[in-house]
Amino acid sequence: MATSSATYPAEGTPIPERREPLIPNGVLGMLIFIFTEVMFFSGLISAHAIVKSQAAGQMWPPYGQPRLPVEETALNSLALLVSGVVLVLAWFAFKREKSAARIPLFMAMLLGIAFVGLQGVEWAALLADGLTIQSSTYGAFFYLIVGTHGLHAVGALLGLAWAFRRLDHDVLTSAQLATVSAFWYFVVLVWPVLYWTVYL
């Protein structure tokens, strides 16, 4: 078998120790993914800003379109923000003792599920009021931006559920928890920007 002298260390030379990566591979991959997602949402926000500035008579929401439930969604947003804080607590609990993260992780998931569920209720009410994706650019942007965020929230919740299951089986690593948490933090932190853009 042909071997290259460059491949193996010279005889007697100690093999260098493998260093720990600066950040776990999963977290790095998730961060790169989040970068692309930030750009995706920025594109949507920018398109919304341009279309809004072109609205007839600078009237936004356009005449005859239902108004969005600003106060109810603010309360719902609070649930999402609290879930982010609870997930931070879950992280510190995990660092202290793995099993201590079960309750905060579960609470963060519950709050996230409540957010998605209440968004669904809000959508049903808006559809009943006549705001559809085809009724106006206002409706189109609302469902596109909020719907995309909702899909991300569902994806992140699935990630948290996966982490919870692994935690339950005592096989969850801190890198795995950090990876799914990073995505949830993204979902939590991008929401106030979307709320301000779409609702206010």
Added chain:
Amino acid sequence: MARALTLLGVAVVALAVFPEGVAACPVCFDSSDENRMAFIATTAFLSLLPLGMVAGAGLWLRKKTKERGDDPFDPNRPEP
């Protein structure tokens, strides 16, 4: 090759001298101030955001590297 480069040069000069010819963007030359401002602001936002994110990530990694004590740019770093 030289002909292609000449053509490319002519095209670049033409586009620089007559920029209206490439005004395909429907909002860039709108008469509404608000629309123009929105266009400029979003262009700046979308241009600077990725640069800011990459720079931020680079600085964060640099900080973590320094904390670990193996900053490749440190002049006092021992030879590996």
